[in-house]
Amino acid sequence: MRPTLVCALMLIASLAVAPSASAQDARLEAAKKEGKVVWYTSLALPSAEKIAKLFEAAHPGIKVDVHRTGSERVMSRLMQELGAGIKNVDVVHTSDAGHFVVLKGKNLLQKYTPPGVDGFPAGFKDKDGYYYGLRATVNVIAYNTKALSPAEAPKTWKDLLDPRWKGKLVTAHPGYSGVIATHVLALVNQYGWDYWKQLAQNRPMLVQSAVDPSGVVASGERAVAVDGGEYTFYQTKKKGNPLEIVYPKEGVPLVISPSAITSFAPHPNAAKVFTDFTFSREIQQVMADSEGLYTGHPDVKYPTDKPKLSDLKLWSVEPEELEKRIDEIKKRFVEFFGA
Amino acid sequence: MRTRTRTEWGADVPGVSLTAVTLRYGDVAAVDRLSLEVKPGELVALLGPSGCGKTTTLRLVAGFLAPESGEIRVGDRRLSAPGRVVPPERRRMAMIFQSYALWPHMTVAQNVGYGLRFKSGVSRAERDRRMTEMLRVVQLAGYEGRYPGELSGGQQQRVAVARALVVEPEILLLDEPLSNLDANLREEMRFEIRRLHEAFGITTLYVTHDQAEAMVISDRIAVLERGRVAQVGTADEVFLRPRTRFVAEFIGRTNLIEGIAVEPDVVAHGPLRLQVGAAGLTVGARVTVSIRPHDIALGAPDEASGRGRAVNVFRGVVQRASFLGDAVDYQVQVVDSDVALRVATPASRRLAVGEAVTLTVVPDGCVALPDEARRG
């Protein structure tokens, strides 16, 4: 009698501890019944579409509705929809960490921890378990190799303030892009708002998305991009465009892009399956390989033709600070740059 | 005579009576307490200048407009009264429009046969028969398959006539149907319409601004001025015995002389004394006298003195002479007077400008306008 009881207790204990395969299957079944997951993301369009296609191939029966726009717009849309009582989105993913502080504070996120994130660095994890960093990139300088030789190219952030760059620069906009919002704040923390005031004197071309500067520089429309997601420059360069990246030695602003499931998700199971998928080692590896992204996953190997995160001096920005100062960032940027 | 009250198809046709009908557009009265009786089977012309209200009156009778006051009866049915108008489709009338209003997307046969669709008891075969027969009557047999755009103006007009007559209406309304035709065709069609009216005998209202047309076509003419009937009567009556200045001037040309009645049958204008045809003038009243140009005879200058006691004989000097081919149109200044008279004579005799003449007017040719006198 007593051995059976012990066995039974152990069985129950083991059931309670490990996430059982059958629970996973049940969720997958439920997800298939839901049929789709709605994903609001600021990840560059081709990358987002690629991940969506990979997911659909691995999970037939579940479609991914990709809605891609700049981080700030994603937030805007989401809040507007909520204001009208529309509950459309399952998974929200932007590059403005401050958003998630806000969303968490408003109880709009669901607590969910995908497997495997324990090994992620601290900056990639919300201590309360509502959101996790899906990917990361850094802001860098990039230049067109047909217009400038490596010697002529700017080396530091402050180099860009030189009047000889007047009319030759392009910048993206913190009002649209979370990557840029983070970047602006990081540089404000380093050099104050005077930096941006001076940079504006060089009348850079204004684009919206952090993805855009790579196209502008590659086409030769402007010679130098003063910010932008490094992963987009990397991809553009790999495609054979005449573009080179500069990683300023004094520091590069790190942008960690969190992902979370909404508390009102209409397809919660599909959302969880999708989240698991995107945080899995395979997909994180895909992000590193073909999309040029950095990740928090400890087992991911990175391409050898670009620096690792550990090689760079990283400037971080606290999500809470970003959230508090986002209005100021947008306002002053517009003040200096005009639009 | 023209007192037929039965149509060609043997039905009794009603007359139309308008009683004090009024319709205003803003401040202006288009039709102002207009009253008119059209006898059964009669063709009455509504004659007047543009803006006199004749088309408005016609459309009131048709039921497209509603009167503000007064009423319109057809036979013993009251069709229009303020606020209560029987819609056009139930009035058993037909109308021929100035523009013919033929439907361009329908053939001649479909145009003509259209109204027959709404007559009860007419089968498809019967409809076709009547339509073909009517086309024969208007001399368009064989044109069934043509479209209005392929027809000449005169042919279109005949289609419009056929379309109106084939439904055997009680009342026929015509709105200047000849004004789009050239002069020769117009004259020809006048007689044609008169012939059709005598053949079919439908009570008809005919709107026109052309007095010659009215005189040829109608049994009686109603002369309209500013929304009211100035005078209604036969062609003879309105021409020879106009009652107002307006009627006198509108029907044919005339000379108008204003004066004071010095005797019951004499009107004086300065030194001129005119003996008028009808006695009964109020002495001392102001009278307007109408003299038709062709009622004035021109004679040699010495005739005046030779005729001592003759009435309405004046001396004059020719001021202007226009040769018109079949007549001569003179303007003669009466000596010792401010009056200049228009005179029309046959072309057999031609006087030169500056010649002295004698003018003679038969008393019957001097018409004292009675309604003008009342207006004072």
Next chain:
Amino acid sequence: MTARVARQWVAGVDRALPVWAAVVLALVLLMALPLGWLVWMSVGGAAGATLGHYAQVARDPALLAALWNTVVLSFWVGLASLAVGAPLAWLTARTDLPGKSVIRSLVLASFVTPPFLGAFAWVMLAGPNAGLLNVLWRSTTGATDPLLDIFTMSGLVFVVTMYTFPYVYIMITNTLLLIASDLEEAAAILGAGRLAVARTVTLPMVAPALASGFILAVLQALALFGSPAILALPAGFHTITTQIWALFQYPPKVEMAAAISMPLLLATALLLLVQKRLLGRRGYAAIGGKGGQRGQIPLGPWRWPALLGCLAVMACAIFLPYGILAKAALSRAWAQPLSWSNLTLGNFAFTFFEYSATRAAIVNTLELGLATATIGAALVAMLSYVTNRRLVLGHQLVAFLALAPIVIPGVVLAVALFIAYTRPPFLLYGTLAILFVAYLTKEMPVGYAQSEATFRAIPPELEDAGRILGAGRLRILWDVTAPLARSGIIAAWCFIFIGVIRELSASIILFSPATRVMSVVIFDLKEEGQFGAIAVLGIVMLALTFATVLLVQKALGRDVLGVREGEPPPRPRRADADANQNGVGS
């Protein structure tokens, strides 16, 4: 017999009246409700009505700068459109210019091209560094500075003018065709040369139409969103429309947007009033004469230079932009020369198969286009019939309301609809319905003007003739009116459809991720710099537009610009300002 009488009575006006009344009511709801909310919002405050929002606008230098930029843009576009459109109109309407029909077709193409596509194409042509024209310039002359910089106010004026001058062209052409040429021949006989005739006789007679055309062009420029967003923002300046849009980014400052919308609304209303006065109550410039025979003024040695000039204009509006769009659609990298290695169908593949938003957007656009055009055409047909035949009391009010939406720029309309319909009881935000309402309201004037002209051309006598013969009102509608009005109503359908598929300024505010339309997707792609995909979608949009234009031409049997080749246009008997020219835009 009594049954038939009863049926006829029921089928008569009495039953039709509630239908008309309902239609009028719908009109009031579409227009009055959102506008009311707009005004309310602009003066609404926590403590009741306040002018605080207006005060804020007046104090904010950025907003004032945007206002000023808008004024500058509109003014110069107006002048430039006159400078381009009027001579072109004179040349094709009055002289023996060779290739007239080709020029007219090209102007038509420019008329229906969405300005934001043109702006986008010109970025590729005249971006100061990578723009192909500048590259060509630099390589042939060895200069380092660019020839053209499209990211400037002048660049913006240029691009907008290219797609606005057709309005002036149409207005002047129609006016010129009404003038009998013997007036000019009289001057010529007295010894005036061609130019002198144009200057001293023709010009004064078309002066009201010129002024009116100027106003039309100004109105179009005022309301544009796409071109300023593409050309002004990168250069660092706003116009009112882009500013309003910016105010809608989260958190949306709706009250400010409402407050800044009001001056735009008032300016538009004022300009339209002036234009109506200029044209007088007769519609087109009141000119006597029968508008009959038109002799052609011989250009002599100026023929070919004139033609070259026209073609140069059309090159800027059509050849170059369409060419570069085609190139971008087929290239891997649009800025690189067109070589075999650069050629690809990848953009098509990406747009239609890889980018999930595209197909949904095309479906949405087509759905909305079909729905708006069909319901809109039916609505305006009923409305214009009611007003034309004066069936209801206050039909002038109905006509006014049907044309009133011209006054509201698309962005402002969107703000108003957003305010009205993102709250109970009518929660339409996030659905296609709110876009439908916006499109219907915005395109109604165009459709109304067309259907109004259609019914005006059907003499009421045609219906009277049927009624007196025994047909009831509805029967007549079916037998007589509908067949004759059919082609005109089809044209109205097409105008509405074209307007919907290219609409951007209202869509950009009212769309939600699930209800994107093609123009919005193009705009999104622009923000990511996906030139190839933009070009592909742009080509699809243009293809749809031209297909519809061809349908119109077939239906009407004549040029959609309003004139049958070689014939004077039908004279309007009674005309209000021709909203056909005011309404098509984006």
